[in-house]
Amino acid sequence: MSTTDYRERRIRKLVGKAIGDFGLIQNHDRILVALSGGKDSWTLLRVLTRLQERAPVSFSLVAVTVHTGFPGFQTGPMEAWLQEQGYDYRIVKAPVHELMLEKLGPDDTPCSLCARIKRGVLYTQARELGCTRIALGHHREDFIETLLLNQFYNGKIKAMSPLLTADDGRNIVIRPLVYVPEDEIIRYASGAGFPITCCACPACGDQDLKRSRIKQLLSTLEREQPGIKASLLAALGAVEHRHLLTRATMPQAALHDPPCDKADHGRMV
Numbered sequence: 001m002s003t004t005d006y007r008e009r010r011i012r013k014l015v016g017k018a019i020g021d022f023g024l025i026q027n028h029d030r031i032l033v034a035l036s037g038g039k040d041s042w043t044l045l046r047v048l049t050r051l052q053e054r055a056p057v058s059f060s061l062v063a064v065t066v067h068t069g070f071p072g073f074q075t076g077p078m079e080a081w082l083q084e085q086g087y088d089y090r091i092v093k094a095p096v097h098e099l100m101l102e103k104l105g106p107d108d109t110p111c112s113l114c115a116r117i118k119r120g121v122l123y124t125q126a127r128e129l130g131c132t133r134i135a136l137g138h139h140r141e142d143f144i145e146t147l148l149l150n151q152f153y154n155g156k157i158k159a160m161s162p163l164l165t166a167d168d169g170r171n172i173v174i175r176p177l178v179y180v181p182e183d184e185i186i187r188y189a190s191g192a193g194f195p196i197t198c199c200a201c202p203a204c205g206d207q208d209l210k211r212s213r214i215k216q217l218l219s220t221l222e223r224e225q226p227g228i229k230a231s232l233l234a235a236l237g238a239v240e241h242r243h244l245l246t247r248a249t250m251p252q253a254a255l256h257d258p259p260c261d262k263a264d265h266g267r268m269v
């Protein structure tokens with residue numbers, strides 16, 4: 001077995017586990033795989049294809065790439081590869097670049113507008129193509145970085161879900177790479193021969209300072225004590241609501257009782 005096959009097998013196992021744990025794929029699902037052209041989405045597409053050959057349920061895949069209109073975004077090599085490998089795929093044009101030029105000021109950050117437009121295109125495509133699921137290539141680090149970003153900067157305990165109903169209330173979004181560490185994807189994709197394609201966005205590579213600090217912090221902690229990242233991911237599935245400040249999970253009667261006048265009441269817990 002080659003090193004790439006071995007790496008692929010490891011990722012496949014983690015994806016298979018996520019599919020089983022969260023019921024990500026059902027019999028006869030048609031899955032739209034959002035293919036940006038980067039390492040994560042290629043890995044997702046390839047691994048789902050391999051699982052399709054082995055899974056006890058039957059499902060189909062269609063890869064969809066949103067062409068954002070950035071000058072220099074060349075989808076030719078991607079299309080050639082997809083065709084050669086026999087994939088069902090669509091390249092859909094969306095005026096992301098045009099709208100960014102039209103609507104954003106010099107100091108505005110483009111990513112939320114861009115993400116909104118791309119999301120809308122994917123939802124529309126999913127409906128038109130009769131897809132029952134939209135698969136996105138977020139990996140383990142995306143989940144835990146988002147968790148920490150929300151805690152540090154937004155005052156929320158919130159990350160991502162591996163399975164959720166999208167904002168439009170119709171589409172179901174799945175994230176089968178939830179358990180897969182990013183460095184495993186990097187190592188696998190570098191040997192897998194994917195035509196990795198940059199979307200040529202001018203903002204691409206501009207480091208989101210907050211996210212990049214969180215990334216560094218996590219890497220340092222993981223080096224000092226391996227297992228920190230896995231523990232953070234596990235925490236997302238082990239929420240103890242009773243030990244948080246959420247009023248909805250507190251005993252309602254106690255919440256409405258008149259305040260106790262004993263001076264030490266608050267120290268009893």
Ligand code: SF4
Pocket residue numbers: 110111112114115199201202203204205
């Ligand atoms: S970096 Fe560019 S392509 Fe990526 S989300 Fe931001 S605006 Fe869109």
